[in-house]
Amino acid sequence: MQELSLKKAKNVLTFFGSERTGPYHCRLMARYHSEIPSLEDDADYTNYATQFDTTVERATRSEASYLWFHALALRMLEYELETGFEGVISQFLMPTDADEARPSNSGWTN
Numbered sequence: 001m002q003e004l005s006l007k008k009a010k011n012v013l014t015f016f017g018s019e020r021t022g023p024y025h026c027r028l029m030a031r032y033h034s035e036i037p038s039l040e041d042d043a044d045y046t047n048y049a050t051q052f053d054t055t056v057e058r059a060t061r062s063e064a065s066y067l068w069f070h071a072l073a074l075r076m077l078e079y080e081l082e083t084g085f086e087g088v089i090s091q092f093l094m095p096t097d098a099d100e101a102r103p104s105n106s107g108w109t110n
Contacts, residue, residue, distance in 0.1 A: 004033040004074070012074055018066075025067060032071035039079040048076050049088055 004012075009026040018025075039045050052072055059069035077089040086094075 004030040004071075006030060009033070013070060016070055016073070018070070020063065020066065025063070028064070029067040029071050032068050033074060036071055036075045039075065042085075045076065045079055045085070045087060048072065048079075052076065052088060 006023065006026040009029045010021045013021045013025065013029060037044075039048060055065070055069045055072050058065040060066070073089050076087060077093075079085065080087045080090045
């Protein structure tokens, strides 16, 4: 199991749009990530996906729940990337047809 560095924890939190990227938050997320075992097979993924639904509901209740949510999401994404499986997290991160049809604001002027 690869340990999550503070820099990587900050990058993950920033990627997910978190404003909580200070040293305390990064250390806590790295600790949570180390406490969540790597997934070994699809059964583990199914178990984590079930936990993920509950974790999403609790993520706004406390900083600890919020950071646990990100650590769990990262563990799940690691498995998805390693196995080429398109799961909950990669589906969340990938643009949908509706997103691709939405006009870009890059050419807009004020």
